[in-house]
Amino acid sequence: MLNLGRRPHPTTTGVVLVEPWSSRLRRLLPIYGLLLPGMLLFAAWALFPIIQSFVMSFTDWKLRGETSFVGLDNYVRALNDPLFWRALTATVGYTLVTVAGQMVLGLGAALLLNEKIHGRSVFRLIYYLPVITSWVIVSLIFVWLYNGQTGVLNWLLNDVLGIIDKNVAWLAEPATALWAIAILGIWKGIGWTMVVYLAGLQGVPHELHEAAAIDGASTWQRFRNVTVPFLRTTTTFLLIVLTIGGFSAFISIFVMSTAAVGTLGGPLNSTEVVLTYTWKQAFQEIDLAYGAALSFMVAAAVAAISIVEFRFARQQERT
């Protein structure tokens, strides 16, 4: 593919070759033709909206009447907003629990399924089923499971195992609501984490395991010294992606908190996370400018945490 570029090219006869702009245009036109429809859609519905949202976050956008520039007011308001901080704290807690749960259980499942046991592919299918099921459906299943009077979980813990002495309305109690939703988050993500770890485990050289076994290393020692170092990149990848996922939690919180107590914040606002709070401000309070500012703050928080995690992981690799 000829690409003479703009600069003239010296040749052996001393004649200088420059691609005339007419043929350059003729060459580039069909390429831009391929790009145009997609980039147009992208510019109109992704790029432009982000820019507009950024600008809007510095205004006091009103449905009717004058919109005026207010500088950093929305951002200052967010920083002083106790409900925003509450939502942020809840989100961090939710994320910690779901990330840890998914990684530990996903790795465990991957280690199990990495061996040649019977029905391995069936197990893979079963573990992956929650991943491909819609958030709405799994949220409703768990609302049913968590039913306060006659739910399966209450039956299991109260009647069968006797761990608790009376039925709990898991989604309606401020102390348990968010964690009940977090358990759903873990259950839904284990299969995906497992698949990623399975791929990562393929990169662990089998000979090293065998050599370590011959040297008399125990299973745990082999795991720690052979497997874990080779899983570093995978773990870092998962850490970042699962954290972003934790901060992006919306549908499960939305469906389950409205199912339990009717309001988006859940019992005593205990299930309010950053995205539900942002959505509420934008579309229930119709304060789109504040919502825009909040969404940028959340994005900044997610980016910051991802960078910290990435740096931390890099540091770990060097030790």
Add this chain to the structure above:
Amino acid sequence: MIGNFRRLRLQRWISFSLALAFGLLMIAPFALMVSTAFKPHAYVLEIPPQLIPEAPTLDNFVRAWGSGDFARYFVNSVVVTVSSTAISVALSAMLGFAFARYRFPGSRVLFAVLLFTMMVPGMLLLIPQFMLARDLGLLNSLWGLIVVYAVMNLGLNTFLLRGFYSAMPQALFDSAAVDGAGPWRAFRSIALPLSKPGLATVTIFSWLAAWDEFTWAITILADRELYTLPIGIRMLQRAQSTEWGLVFAASLIALAPVLVLFIALQRQFVSGAFVGATKG
């Protein structure tokens, strides 16, 4: 030697038992959902829960499908999903091909910007997209859904397909270039037919995202006739006294196409997994 072999078999049996126990735990919610879908209303919240229904009935499925609204929600979902997926895949194939096989001014910048928006959290786009939809009169309309769903995965799809097209050997295109074929011919006649696996992955991925999408739909749709399946199913739960059999039957109907595709095309589902599943 024999001892080692026996130890390995024991270890395999332990692993199998653990995998089985864990598998039962993972599938229990689904099993219970399926079981409840076949139960008449009186039995949906019985204790102790019966896995095999005492009086199984297809009533819930008949009622779910028969209630005029639900069939309409299904149709809405199909229309929106098929349209947005077709648009997204077509456009991202063109974009991916152009980025992969040609150098042109601005290619790096444009691709970087495209990728950047891929990493933006959903709510950031939702708010200004709402305003744009409002200004264009697309609120409370299926087109409003189609357009946003098409853009939703554009960055991701383009990224995946670009990788796919980059890997194609130049020799394939050289003979066409000799014949004087331009980018469009190269795209349509050579690249597109050979990229079926990549297109399949991208199609499934976009299809799944649109089929299950809830947040944008519930934000912009006000008319009941326009509701999509996820909203429709949730509405069944919001009814005065929830008929869980009905809810789960409706869920299974919505889940059926996904399951069929998944079992048929497992590899595509899982390979797409690496680059998705951060939405909550």
